[in-house]
Structure formats: structure tokens, C-alpha cells
Amino acid sequence: MSRAASSRVAASLFFAGVLAVPGIVNAAALEQFKSFVASTKSAKGEFVQRQIKVEGNGQEKPGASPASSGTFQFARPGKFIWTYQKPYEQVLQADGEKLYIYDKDLNQVTVKKLGNALGSSPAAILFGSNDLEKNFTLKEAPSKDGVEWLQATPKTKDTTFDSISIGLRNGMPVAMELRDSFGQVSQLSFTKFEKNPPVSTDQFKFKAPKGADVFQQ
Structure with missing residues (x-):
């Protein structure tokens, strides 16, 4: 499988398996995250995604896929456009x-x-409802380089990912790490995050490009 094809698979798995708030600058990750979720109905920004393989000892394997980049926008619950x-x-x-x-x-x-697939998928972290603790077990993780980390473990076993880590700074998610049972890690970083921009009623309606083949699953 080519690297481009591998990246396509990783992108699909992210969704098929499927960011500042005053007063909480130095708060723990869980507090920051709950405040973010409660106060954010919509958002847009940019991302960089990188796929790596990890050894049993936690060390990165050589031959990581090239980084992908693009934009995103979402409106809770369950409406989003993630563009590579x-x-x-x-x-x-x-x-x-x-x-x-x-x-x-x-x-x-x-x-x-x-x-219901969105509920226990990584996409639910950003795009789902506010009831994350229904589908995930949340706990604090060690901070690193000024970023507070939160670990979210899916409560159901019927999911692609073993665990999801969310990095927060100044009340906003700035990074995510998604680990699966095959030792692959998807690392995402977020920039130019605009919170609660105006959202139109038809913004998330999909229109197939002219001449595109459409397959229902």
C-alpha cells in the first residue's frame, strides 16, 4: 500500500473509529476541557496530522508517514467538515x-x-455532544512543555482506538494523540482556532461534486 493510500485509510479511521478561556490558564486538563466543551458550540481552525508507529517500549519506529494538513469546522452535535x-x-x-x-x-x-458511531469515536471529542463521560473514561495525564494532558479511554471495546489524549493550553485543545492496538499513533496539532464563529443552517449540507461516483455503505 502506498503512503498516500495509507494516509487515506488513517484519515477514514479517525472518523469511522469514526481551541482561550479566562480564569483557567493554569487549571488541570480535565477542568480546562470541561469548560471548553460547555462553552463551545462551534469552531473552526487548521490542523496538522502525522502518523507514526511505536515500539513496545514507547519509542517511535522509523518510516513515519508524511504529515497531512488542512482545515476543520464543526457545530455540535455531529456536524463537521474536516478537509485534508x-x-x-x-x-x-x-x-x-x-x-x-x-x-x-x-x-x-x-x-x-x-x-451512534460518533459517540465512542475520536471525532466525538471535538464534534459530539457534551456528554463525553457517557462514552469515555477521563483522567489526568502528565503535563509536558506547558501543555496539560487529558486521557480519554472508550468505555466500549467496539472501537478502533485504545486511548485518546487531549493536550490543552489556556483552556483550549492544542493537540490530540490517538493510539490503536496495532502500535500506530495519530498525532494532531491545532492552530488558528476560532471559537463559536457564526454558523449557517445549510453550511454542513454535502453536495457531491459533478461526475463523482457515490457509494452508500
């Missing part, structure tokens, strides 16, 4: 009921029911 711009173009979009995955190179759209 480099090194290839792909869009993952949800309207609250269905998930659309558009691959520009293939000119192909895959449509899936969003259903």
Missing part, C-alpha cells in the same frame, strides 16, 4: 445524520450513517 489539503485532497463531512468521505483523486464519495 496536503499531501492529497480529501473531505470528511457530516450533517448530523450521515458521514460523507470525498476523495478528489478518485472523484469518489462514500456515504455512511453517522448513527
Whole structure:
């Protein structure tokens, strides 16, 4: 499998398996995160994502995939547009009921029911409802380089990821790490995060590009 194809699979798994607040600058990660979730109805920003392999001793294996980058926007619950711009173009979009995955190179759209799958997936951390503790066990993790870390472990075993770590600074998520049972880690960093921007009613409705093949799953 090519690196581009591997990155496409990783992007899909992120969703198929599927950021400052005054007064909490030095608060613990859990407090910062709960404040963020309670006060954030919508957001938009940019991200960089990197896939790495980890040895049993926690050391990174050589041959990591090239970093991907793009933009995101969301409105709770369950509405989002996650756009990969480099090194290839792909869009993952949800309207609250269905998930659309558009691959520009293939000119192909895959449509899936969003259903309850969002609840225990990594996407729920940013895009889901405020009731995260229904699907995740949350606990503090050691801080690093000025970032407070929170670990979220899915309560259900029917999920792609073993654990999800969220890094927060000044009340905003700035990073995430997603670990699966095969020793692969997805590292994401967030920048230019705008909290609660205006959202239109039809902003998250997906329209298939002209000539695209559409597959229902």
C-alpha cells in the first residue's frame, strides 16, 4: 500500500473509529476541557496530522508517514467538515445524520450513517455532544512543555482506538494523540482556532461534486 493510500485509510479511521478561556490558564486538563466543551458550540481552525508507529517500549519506529494538513469546522452535535489539503485532497463531512468521505483523486464519495458511531469515536471529542463521560473514561495525564494532558479511554471495546489524549493550553485543545492496538499513533496539532464563529443552517449540507461516483455503505 502506498503512503498516500495509507494516509487515506488513517484519515477514514479517525472518523469511522469514526481551541482561550479566562480564569483557567493554569487549571488541570480535565477542568480546562470541561469548560471548553460547555462553552463551545462551534469552531473552526487548521490542523496538522502525522502518523507514526511505536515500539513496545514507547519509542517511535522509523518510516513515519508524511504529515497531512488542512482545515476543520464543526457545530455540535455531529456536524463537521474536516478537509485534508496536503499531501492529497480529501473531505470528511457530516450533517448530523450521515458521514460523507470525498476523495478528489478518485472523484469518489462514500456515504455512511453517522448513527451512534460518533459517540465512542475520536471525532466525538471535538464534534459530539457534551456528554463525553457517557462514552469515555477521563483522567489526568502528565503535563509536558506547558501543555496539560487529558486521557480519554472508550468505555466500549467496539472501537478502533485504545486511548485518546487531549493536550490543552489556556483552556483550549492544542493537540490530540490517538493510539490503536496495532502500535500506530495519530498525532494532531491545532492552530488558528476560532471559537463559536457564526454558523449557517445549510453550511454542513454535502453536495457531491459533478461526475463523482457515490457509494452508500
